[in-house]
Amino acid sequence: MSSLDVLRRVRAVRKDYDIVVSAMGAARDWMALGSHPRDWVFVPSSMGQATALGLGLALARPDLRVIVLGGDGGLIMNLGSLITITAQQPANLFLLILDNGVYEVTGAQPTPASEAGRANAPPVDLAGLARASGFRAVYRFNNLDAFTQELEGLLDARGPVFALLEVAPVPDAPGPRSPGPAPERARAFMDALGRVDAKTRGPVDAKTRGREDAR
Amino acid sequence: MSAIFSGEQVAELLRECGFTHVVTVPDSTLGQWESAIEETGMRLIRVCREGEAWAIAAGLYLGGARALVMIQCTGLFESGDALRNVLHDWKLPIPSFIGYRSYLNQDTLPGDTCLAFTEPILNAWQLDYRLVKEPGDFELMAEHLRASLAAGTPGVVLIAEGKA
Numbered sequence: 001m002s003s004l005d006v007l008r009r010v011r012a013v014r015k016d017y018d019i020v021v022s023a024m025g026a027a028r029d030w031m032a033l034g035s036h037p038r039d040w041v042f043v044p045s046s047m048g049q050a051t052a053l054g055l056g057l058a059l060a061r062p063d064l065r066v067i068v069l070g071g072d073g074g075l076i077m078n079l080g081s082l083i084t085i086t087a088q089q090p091a092n093l094f095l096l097i098l099d100n101g102v103y104e105v106t107g108a109q110p111t112p113a114s115e116a117g118r119a120n121a122p123p124v125d126l127a128g129l130a131r132a133s134g135f136r137a138v139y140r141f142n143n144l145d146a147f148t149q150e151l152e153g154l155l156d157a158r159g160p161v162f163a164l165l166e167v168a169p170v171p172d173a174p175g176p177r178s179p180g181p182a183p184e185r186a187r188a189f190m191d192a193l194g195r196v197d198a199k200t201r202g203p204v205d206a207k208t209r210g211r212e213d214a215r
Numbered sequence: 216m217s218a219i220f221s222g223e224q225v226a227e228l229l230r231e232c233g234f235t236h237v238v239t240v241p242d243s244t245l246g247q248w249e250s251a252i253e254e255t256g257m258r259l260i261r262v263c264r265e266g267e268a269w270a271i272a273a274g275l276y277l278g279g280a281r282a283l284v285m286i287q288c289t290g291l292f293e294s295g296d297a298l299r300n301v302l303h304d305w306k307l308p309i310p311s312f313i314g315y316r317s318y319l320n321q322d323t324l325p326g327d328t329c330l331a332f333t334e335p336i337l338n339a340w341q342l343d344y345r346l347v348k349e350p351g352d353f354e355l356m357a358e359h360l361r362a363s364l365a366a367g368t369p370g371v372v373l374i375a376e377g378k379a
Contacts, residue, residue: 040277045300046266046269046270046297046299046300046301048266049266049270049297050270052270053270053271053274055271055274056273056278057275057277059236059258059260059274059275059278059280060274060275060276060278061278078264078267080263080267081267084260084262182305182306183305186306186307189277193277193278193279
């Protein structure tokens with residue numbers, strides 16, 4: 001599977017109320033497919049923190065689905081976030097991890113979790129780590145058709161959900177470029193999410209309603 | 216060793232300031248406040264390592280909640296890149312309480328290098344902090360927190376502690 005093909009499928013089923021957090025190579029490819037006011041393109045980022053930021057969003061806005069698009073390199077930089085996430089059990093958080101086995105944007109060096117990055121040891125079972133951490137559902141895909149078939153059901157399930165997507169690295173892939181000044185983008189993103197009622201943690205404005213209202 | 220402020224004092228201040236979440240890794244001092252904070256109805260989010268705390272607090276803030284990061288100075292050292300990104304790249308006004316290990320005594324860790332590095336690192340990260348070191352400094356803490364929230368800046372309260 002290619003990262004772009006996977007992300008095209010995600011874009012095709014993404015609802016208007018969904019928040020999509022993307023980082024590193026996933027952000028580069030997600031931006032290439034278009035933009036949405038509720039996209040949090042995490043560029044610049046602190047590598048590994050996309051899952052944590054997604055958790056914060058999911059807890060603040062339980063009425064919205066939060067989809068995090070990250071990579072295996074970022075995930076292994078912050079494996080503890082899997083445990084932090086499952087400790088909170090956000091029903092609306094979905095991690096889609098693009099696993100290409102390399103640090104793609106720095107020149108495709110192998111990660112220490114990949115077979116090529118380990119000394120006579122098998123690759124680390126990242127999906128197994130998610131399962132052991134307590135995700136409600138864990139998926140692993142290496143086939144685009146299977147992913148396409150399962151995707152909508154996966155995103156309608158009760159979270160937290162973890163899906164590992166085995167994708168091919170892109171040779172000579174550039175890193176993601178910031179699409180604009182970060183503080184301004186943060187303000188625009190908050191505007192797109194709308195005001196929140198302090199007690200219910202739900203939206204105040206009808207136009208910013210989340211998935212419960214959209215069904 | 217007891218903390219210079221009680222859990223009830225701290226929890227009431229946070230409640231009054233409108234915090235909804237406290238993102239934390241405990242130490243011997245900060246950990247004493249957890250139950251009082253939870254009793255106010257604020258949600259405590261326990262993270263595995265401090266870098267996560269800044270990103271989670273950022274997500275909470277972007278989503279309309281109000282979060283405080285509460286970690287020890289050792290966690291501040293660990294979490295530099297995450298706070299750089301959240302506070303400086305994105306300019307999100309996430310306030311924090313930082314425990315200042317060994318400031319009041321070094322009984323358990325004689326020569327603790329936290330004393331050498333904590334304040335220079337806060338300065339290096341260009342963080343506006345106030346050091347509170349005795350019970351009478353509670354109002355100084357409260358004023359700095361309120362002022363930071365009103366100004367939309369990421370104020371830090373550096374809380375003197377007595378042991379690791």
